[in-house]
Amino acid sequence: MPIPENAVRWVEPPKMSVLDQLYIPAIIEGLGTTIQHMFAPKVTVQYPEQRPQMPPNYRGVHRLNRDEQQRVKCVACYMCATACPAHCIDIVAAPSPWPDREKYPETFVIDELRCIYCGMCEEACPVDAIELTSLFDLTGLSREEMMFDKEKLLSVFDQTVKTGSDPIRTRGGKLGPAAELPK
Amino acid sequence: MTHTLLQTIITIVVMMGVLQGACAYLIYVERKVAAYMQARIGPNRVGPFGLLQPIADGLKFLFKEEVIPGNVDKLLFLLSPAVAVGTATFAFAVVPFGPTSNTPGEYQFVIAPGIDIGILFTFAIGSLAAYGIILGGWSSNNKYSFLGAMRSTAQIISYEIPLGMSILGVVLLAGSLNLERIIDQQVRDGWNVFYQPLAFLLFLLAVMAECNRLPFDLPEAEQELIGGYHTEYSGLKFGLFFLGEYTHVITTALLLSVVFFGGWYFPGIVGPESGIILKLLSIWLKALAFILFYMFIRWTIPRFRFDQLMGLAWRTLIPLAMVNLVCVMLVKEFRLSLWLLPPTSLALLLGATVLSLKYPQQPRRRLLTVAADGQPAVTTAR
Ligand code: SF4
Ligand code: SF4
Numbered sequence: 001m002p003i004p005e006n007a008v009r010w011v012e013p014p015k016m017s018v019l020d021q022l023y024i025p026a027i028i029e030g031l032g033t034t035i036q037h038m039f040a041p042k043v044t045v046q047y048p049e050q051r052p053q054m055p056p057n058y059r060g061v062h063r064l065n066r067d068e069q070q071r072v073k074c075v076a077c078y079m080c081a082t083a084c085p086a087h088c089i090d091i092v093a094a095p096s097p098w099p100d101r102e103k104y105p106e107t108f109v110i111d112e113l114r115c116i117y118c119g120m121c122e123e124a125c126p127v128d129a130i131e132l133t134s135l136f137d138l139t140g141l142s143r144e145e146m147m148f149d150k151e152k153l154l155s156v157f158d159q160t161v162k163t164g165s166d167p168i169r170t171r172g173g174k175l176g177p178a179a180e181l182p183k
Numbered sequence: 184m185t186h187t188l189l190q191t192i193i194t195i196v197v198m199m200g201v202l203q204g205a206c207a208y209l210i211y212v213e214r215k216v217a218a219y220m221q222a223r224i225g226p227n228r229v230g231p232f233g234l235l236q237p238i239a240d241g242l243k244f245l246f247k248e249e250v251i252p253g254n255v256d257k258l259l260f261l262l263s264p265a266v267a268v269g270t271a272t273f274a275f276a277v278v279p280f281g282p283t284s285n286t287p288g289e290y291q292f293v294i295a296p297g298i299d300i301g302i303l304f305t306f307a308i309g310s311l312a313a314y315g316i317i318l319g320g321w322s323s324n325n326k327y328s329f330l331g332a333m334r335s336t337a338q339i340i341s342y343e344i345p346l347g348m349s350i351l352g353v354v355l356l357a358g359s360l361n362l363e364r365i366i367d368q369q370v371r372d373g374w375n376v377f378y379q380p381l382a383f384l385l386f387l388l389a390v391m392a393e394c395n396r397l398p399f400d401l402p403e404a405e406q407e408l409i410g411g412y413h414t415e416y417s418g419l420k421f422g423l424f425f426l427g428e429y430t431h432v433i434t435t436a437l438l439l440s441v442v443f444f445g446g447w448y449f450p451g452i453v454g455p456e457s458g459i460i461l462k463l464l465s466i467w468l469k470a471l472a473f474i475l476f477y478m479f480i481r482w483t484i485p486r487f488r489f490d491q492l493m494g495l496a497w498r499t500l501i502p503l504a505m506v507n508l509v510c511v512m513l514v515k516e517f518r519l520s521l522w523l524l525p526p527t528s529l530a531l532l533l534g535a536t537v538l539s540l541k542y543p544q545q546p547r548r549r550l551l552t553v554a555a556d557g558q559p560a561v562t563t564a565r
Binding site for chain 2: 016018021022030031033037038043044
């Protein structure tokens with residue numbers, strides 16, 4: 001169906017005055033703005049010396065949380081591995097040596113190179129065992145080095161707790177509802 | 184012969200060194216200026232305040248792998264950076280970079296003093312730099328490079344005309360194309376910029392376009408042409424293009440200060456009797472001011488659209504330059520006071536503005552009404 005003539009609304013550009021058309025005042029104004037910026041405070045963070053303060057909800061390297069008794073909090077329910085869109089979590093479950101849960105992860109490996117840092121794993125986790133921290137400068141010399149196993153992930157927890165850079169999502173060591181044993 | 188061969192050779196060697204060092208540091212200054220305008224700090228890692236950065240960059244250019252893509256025309260591909268640098272430095276030969284005088288026997292701060300076609304020579308050689316760009320873009324065998332080269336051809340041809348014409352008024356006033364004479368005339372009568380503000384404006388614009396500086400950098404346009412003519416260049420060859428561009432910037436900045444701001448002459452402070460150091464300072468500070476101005480403009484004004492670029496040259500700059508030239512001719516012919524010129528310039532500028540308001544150049548829009556129920560289609564131009 002053609003658009004009827006009266007439905008077309010033509011927008012005219014605003015009329016320019018002689019001063020506008022001369023452009024020179026506009027250029028001088030622009031120069032004023034840029035020169036002002038030269039003396040404005042700088043936003044550069046001198047990176048290796050000055051560390052940027054990441055917001056507490058930043059999604060960086062994972063950590064596996066510990067509970068009050070320093071045990072790994074994870075109950076090996078595979079929720080995170082299922083939710084992970086990049087399929088980068090590999091868990092081997094084993095019967096738990098502790099009486100308050102059925103399973104615990106024997107191995108827990110995250111391929112940090114494949115991860116897209118979407119945070120779905122921590123959303124899925126019923127006991128808040130996995131979390132993304134605000135560590136952003138993750139480097140390694142080989143692919144193997146970037147496969148983070150349970151010990152490594154727990155050490156990230158220890159490190160972030162020590163430096164006080166807990167993510168804001170932490171519920172402070174309490175297990176979620178699914179971790180409660182049926183009464 | 185005021186210059187012996189030895190003197191000339193020494194001057195050339197020293198000036199080449201100065202030019203290359205200046206180019207390297209201009210890149211540093213440019214990066215700093217850009218950073219400061221964008222609320223950043225800029226290079227500050229190599230040496231204090233990053234002052235050794237140009238040296239690091241130069242070394243990087245030297246040691247980088249020389250990539251020659253497979254499908255390029257090898258000879259022209261290798262030739263074009265050389266042409267770009269060669270012409271840029273060659274054009275510098277007649278530009279005074281320090282005190283000059285008419286007294287024979289005195290040392291003149293020009294590589295080739297007393298060239299009667301001085302300014303013509305600079306333009307002729309300077310515009311040969313376009314060959315560097317065109318050959319580079321064409322031999323790269325790459326559509327983006329070729330587009331950049333085509334744009335550069337059109338741009339340089341268009342802006343050559345206002346460039347030459349705007350300066351003719353000054354030449355008429357001095358009665359010579361010789362740059363040293365033009366300075367002499369300004370020592371007598373005062374800076375040309377006061378007599379010919381319009382010519383100065385036109386020349387400034389045209390020179391920026393000739394240097395491919397930002398509002399006019401369509402041949403390289405990173406965002407559209409991924410670097411244009413130098414897309415395929417790397418390492419030292421890319422460095423040479425850069426060197427050519429910055430040499431051109433220095434040459435034109437010096438030209439601007441020589442032609443419109445009296446070269447080494449600064450009324451009230453630096454006269455003909457002043458010492459060499461003061462005169463050198465005077466001319467280089469002026470040139471530096473222009474270079475900084477180029478840089479400020481670069482980070483202030485966005486790039487033109489191509490039709491705007493062409494429109495600016497052909498519909499505004501060239502007619503204005505022509506009318507301005509006629510006015511200077513009339514003043515000279517009837518021996519009127521030179522002070523008639525500045526008001527004329529202003530009137531011309533305002534006149535052009537009003538005219539362009541009256542007859543705006545907008546892109547033509549066509550409204551095509553599609554035929555419905557057996558009605559004929561109508562096309563209306565708006
Ligand atoms: S952040 Fe996303 S991609 Fe990375 S492990 Fe968690 S769910 Fe998988
Ligand atoms: S969702 Fe939580 S509890 Fe379940 S396997 Fe993953 S980390 Fe462990």
